[in-house]
Amino acid sequence: MQIGDRTIRAGEGAVCMLSTANRDGSVFPWGDQLDVERDARRHLAFGFGVRQCLGQPLARLELQIALETLLRRLPGLRLAVPFGQIRFRPNAVVYGVETLPIAW
Ligand code: HEM
Numbered sequence: 001m002q003i004g005d006r007t008i009r010a011g012e013g014a015v016c017m018l019s020t021a022n023r024d025g026s027v028f029p030w031g032d033q034l035d036v037e038r039d040a041r042r043h044l045a046f047g048f049g050v051r052q053c054l055g056q057p058l059a060r061l062e063l064q065i066a067l068e069t070l071l072r073r074l075p076g077l078r079l080a081v082p083f084g085q086i087r088f089r090p091n092a093v094v095y096g097v098e099t100l101p102i103a104w
Contacts (some may be wrong), residue, residue, distance in 0.1 A: 018044045019095050074104040 001008045008014050021044045023031035028040065046053035053059070071077060079086070080101040087098040 017093075018047065077102060077104045079103075
């Protein structure tokens with residue numbers, strides 16, 4: 001099987017990194033930038049097709065409630081250290097930060 005310039009031979013495997021697909025510049029210009037108003041209807045964070053995440057309506061609702069509550073209860077929420085000091089987890093399947101010092 002050919003994927004781009006790579007040949008996957010019988011018995012070999014391939015891992016699909018959905019987070020990387022979501023940064024594909026041909027689909028999402030400036031994909032590395034946070035833009036909450038971007039048209040992201042084609043994102044793959046919840047997978048695709050028949051194996052697509054069953055819990056996505058719940059996940060979307062939880063995130064909406066959590067973020068709205070956080071911003072309402074902690075006005076002035078901000079980073080407590082310069083952005084350059086935030087350490088991101090390397091090679092994580094689920095992307096994120098090691099710690100997130102905040103103040104409000
Ligand atoms: C932001 C939160 C979440 C993300 C990013 C996420 C992401 C995903 C992804 C990418 C898949 C597809 C995996 C694959 O292709 O095999 C998946 C599957 C699944 N997710 Fe989620 N998920 C989230 C939250 C949840 C929640 C809250 C539930 C349940 C309460 C849930 C239940 C499931 C189930 C049952 C599947 C398997 C579906 C199947 O194979 O038919 N997920 N999820």
